[in-house]
Amino acid sequence: MEENSIGKAREIARSAITGGFDEAAVMLFDRRRSYLKIANSKIDSIVEKKDIYAMMFASSRKRNFFTNIEDLSKKGIEERIRRARSMVERQKPKDDYYGMANGPFKYKGRDLADRNILACINCTMEDIAGNAISGAEDAGRGNAVAGMLQVGHLKTFLATSNGAEASGTSTYARLNLRIYNDRSAFQDVAVSRRLNDIMPHGMGTKAGEMFRMGNGREGKIEKGTYDVIYLQLPAGLLLSNINSMACISSVETGSYLAGKMGKQVANRNVNIYDDGASPELVGSSRFDAEGYPTQKTPIIRNGVLENYLHNYSTAMKYKKKSTGNAGLVLPSPNTTVVECRKTVDDVRSLVSKVDKGILVTNTWYTRFSNYLKGDFSTVPRDLAYYIENGEIKFSIRQTKTENMVGIRISDNMIRMMENVDYAARDARQTSSWDYEEGSYVAPSVLVRGANVTVA
Amino acid sequence: MWISKFDENIAEYALMLASRMGEYAEAYLERSYSTAYSMEQGELTGGAFNDSTGLRIRIISEKKLYTLSTNKIEESEIRALLDKLIKFNGKEVEMSEERVEQDDYVVREKEIIEDEALLSSLLEIDKRVKGIGYVKYRSVYADAGKATSYFVNSDGTRIGAELPYVSAFAAMTVSAGGDSRQRMLQFGGTGGLELFDPGAICERLESEAGALRNVIKTGKTLAKAELAGITNVVVSPEIIGIAVHESIGHPSEADRVFGREAAQAGTSYLGPGDLGIEIGSEKVTIADDPTIKGSYGFYLYDDEGVKARKKVIVRGGKQDALLVNREYANDLKIRSNSSARSDMYSNEPLVRMSNTYLERGELGLEELVEVAKEGIYIKSFTEWNIDDTRSFARYQGNEAYLIRNGRISTPVKNYALEAKTLDFWHAVRELGSDFELTLGECGKGEPVQGVPVTMGGPHALLCFG
Incomplete structure (x- = not known):
């Protein structure tokens, strides 16, 4: 199968050259994904998806073209090349x-595929959902749960007219x-290449712990300036914007990181990386869309902007090396890794550092x-606590009452990054x-010191 | 029709097999294509052509709902897909009783969109935006295509559809004296090149760029006390549109009301029994209508084969209806109001909006401003957001002006309309006689599905306090 698929990617790339293009990169995907939806503490529905298709980038005298190809027959490929x-x-x-x-390139390591996920696609999704539901119910009386269990098995095959060839098989699970x-309410997302890293019952336990932190007290706050503790989920979500804005295509069209290379941002x-090379991270791959080996690239190191993210072409333009961030169209980020050297043990320790x-x-x-x-502005969703003099005082009512x-x-974003004061030693993969x-x-x-408004 | 007899037969074959497995089944076969060009800072990033063919099968078996999809249109693949169906215990689902429909409908392009015309239009827009000296960054994108589909279900409904579309997107950063403002606009609709007028798009972009430059150069930053004293706000169709969409349309989607989206797109301030409750002033009547010809949210049958119709969501300030698909129509013991949509064959149909708007009134903009006497006029917004239950939202003014002595005066840099939903709609005092719809891609579900929609209405005067 693997050689056939690589061969098919190679055939498409060759057809593009025969058809008059100077160069071509082809990625062939074979994906199977399952989605189990949970609503009102019940399994709501199941969606199964299966697809095989190719994506091609081709260039002729600096004129670029992108297309998908679903009809992988010789005739289908030739017709698409003519259209291109x-x-x-x-x-x-x-x-x-x-x-x-x-190319050709040498790739380090291998992608991570978990056999349990393949088995999960066939039979165990209902058990995992059941554990998630019971975990939520065990966490407190009256708790309900909604969500989604997603598992996927992805095969990727790449061939370029410039001699790069690669393939990868990976899995992921998201709860x-x-x-x-x-x-x-409390929301969390567990993500991993391995099914056993997803602890469905434990997520309920964590929710219970979070609910209990406020000891049942509720209250309102006034608008003003507040220190903000973001748990991993919102911290990663907000700071992953850095990687998007560090892509050179964003920098060229108006990014808050433009013109700040080498400056304190x-x-x-604080260190922020783009990591495409770690097999543990969902979204990583050993190669990018033009077959260049991926890597861990420091975007911000010791608070200083150190790199923008490039594909080969943009790297040449700026006399840099590719960072392994080629998407089929423009440079695109891999996974975001946030580090902060000034740490405390846990969230409770962070709370102790806050006056208001x-x-x-x-x-x-x-x-x-x-x-x-x-x-930017962002809306805190779900549970939020007011902190005073190092202690949680009450939860801020955000449910419909x-x-x-x-x-x-x-x-x-720059102000926010400059004002990251402490981090807990609880970094984990999420989404x-x-x-x-x-x-x-x-x-x-x-x-x-973030500005908070109240409606 | 682009859907061939072969496609119809495949869909019928899938339906035949799926019908044996449960009490309800449907098959939906879709073929679509799109041509696109994008430019950034005057450089043509590239052209793109994408197509997609696939089949979705939905089955209700022992009252459980299953959705399966594949892009391999072969009988053996369909058999393999159905063989691997995972059974589960969970929510019981039944479809509402609906009229059996058998129809084909085609939206004809008055002007066929050729690649060359699309590209030359994009180049023209880019050139004109480049000509605006104070636009520091610009990106333009144009996209046109067509989706054809064949839907068949075990009730006997069979619908063929062919819908062409065109869409253009422009983003620009206006810069002056070290300050900047950004603006993104989308144009297009369901139809052909007749909906894509580069001249009109360029005029709009030039006009808005000039206005934003004026905001930067002459705009006033209001002090906290001045901001706190503002009670009268005239809002444009663009602001009304986003408010209608976010704070009325979304919370009226039955799947949110019943908690199905609780971990994704959110819930609602409405409960299942909240029909008839007061949402706003008696001036407020809000509808969702997929049958508006040429609109970006157009369709004549939804993705469950239910004939499309206009739905009044809020009538005279009171909640009049929820948006429902067949599942929630059955739960509510009503008929579906044709709100089931998916963004492509591989995703499940969800309860969605189409073209959602506030009904117009009788006053002109000048009259609204005159009635307001003192306050703010917001013409466009930048950032916006809203909470999970859709109870409080903010629309940050982009092009905004003070209203002084009943006239539009100085530009304002820092006004944000931040209000609870029910306060916002109760504040509607007067409505304009104009009407405008803005395009958008509405996201919902997991994986996120983006469907084309419009949102809008007339200018309106809001009086708070």
Whole structure:
């Protein structure tokens, strides 16, 4: 199967050259994914997806073209190449295109595929969901649970006209659980290449611990300036924006990281990496879309902006080396890894460092008013606690009741990074529910002095 | 029709096999393609052509719902897919009784979209935006294509559809004196090149860029006390549109109301028994209508084969209906109001909006401003967000002005309309006679599905306090 698939990718790349393109990169995907939805503490439905298709990038005299190919027959490939030629001939050259990476390449290590996930696709999803539901119910009376268990088995085959060839087989499991009652809610997402790393019952236990931190006290806060503790889920979600904005294509079209190379953009204790090479991380791969080996690239080291993310062409343009971030269209981020050297044991220790603040367990609807400046606002979703003099005082009512208050954090990415003061030693791989095939690694962080409004 | 007899036979074959496995079955076969070009800072990133063919099968077996999909359109593949069906114990699902429909419908392009025309239009837009000296960064994107589908279910419904679309997207950063403002706009609809007018798009971009430059150069930053004193706000169709979509349309989706999206797109301030409750002032009537010709959210049958119709969600300030698919219609013992949509064959149909809007009134913008006398006029917004239950939202003004003595005056840099949903809709005092719909891609579900929608209405005067 593997040789056949690599052969098919090679055949498409060769057809592109025969068809008049100067170079081509082809990725062939064979994917099987299963989704089990949980709602109102019951399994709601199951979705099964299976697809095989190729994606091709091809260039002719600096005129670039992207396409998918689902009909992988000789006729289907030839028809698509003809279509590509007719479109590309009308285009004007992309003057700052410098070609694709020249292979062959050697790749370190191997992708991680867990046999248990293949077995899971066939039979054990219901058991995992059952454990998740019972875990939520054990965590407290009246708790309900909603969520999604997702497992996937992905095979990727790559061939380029410049001599790169690679393949990978990987698996992933994601469990998104939101555990809620009539007073509050707590959401978490477990992500791993290995099924056994997903602890469905334990997620309920954690939710129970989080609910108990406030000892049942509830209250409101006024708008103002607060220190904010973000748990891993929201910390990673917010800070993974750094990797998107560090892609050179973002820098060229208006990023808050533009013009800041070599400058202090974060607290000197903060390091942020783009990691494509770690097999443990969902979203990683040993090779990028032009076959270049992926790597762990420091974007911010000791608070200083150190690298933008490049594919081969953009690296040539700026006289750099590729960072292994080629997407089929533009450079794209791999996984985000956040580190902070100034650490404390856990979230309770972070709380002890706060005079007046809030603890945020989840955020959503992070929207930028200006990417060039980095101004954004985000809405804390679910459980949030008010902290005073190093202690949690009460939970801020965010569920639908007459006493409900809505809190919103308005901040700036550079200001936020500069004000990351402490992190807990609890970094782990997680992901947002709407970030399907990627992940990030982040600890819980304490950010000083954010602007919070209340509605 | 692009769907061939072979496709119909495959779908019928899938239905025949799936029907043996449960009390309800459906098959949906879709073929789609799109052509796109994108430019960044004047460089043509590239052209793209993508197509997709696939089959979705849904089965209700022993009252459990299963969705299966594949892009391999072969009988053997369908058999293999159904053979591996995982049975589970969980929520019981039944479909509402609906009229059996048998129809084909085609939206014809008045002007066929050729690749060359799409590319030349994009180049024209980029050139014009480049000509605006104070636009520091620009990205433009154009996309056109067509989706054809064949839906068949075990009730006897059979629907063929062919829907072309065109869409253009522009993002620009306006810069002056070290400050900047950003603007993103989308244009297009369901149809052909007649919906894609580069000249009109360029005029709009030039006009908005000029206005934003004016905000940067002459805009006033209001002090906290001034901001706190603002009670009258005139909002444009764009602001009304996002508010209608986010704070009325989404919380009226039955799957949110019943908790199915609790871990994803969120819940609702509405409960299942909240029909008739007061949402806003008596001026507020809000509808969702997929049958608006040429609109980006257009369809005549939803993805469960139910005939599309206009639904009034809020009538005279009171919640009048939820958006429902067949599953939730059955739970509520009503008929589906044709709100089931998926973004492609491989995803399950969810309860979705289409074209959602506030019904218009009788006043002109000048009259609204005159009634407001003192306050703010927000013409466009940048960031926006809303909570899980859709109870409180913020719309950050981008192009906004003070209203002084009943007239639009100085630009304002820092006004954000932040209000509880019910306060917002109760504050609606007067409505404009104009009407405009804005395009969007609405995200929901896990994996996230983006479906084309529009949102809008007239200008409106909101009086808080």
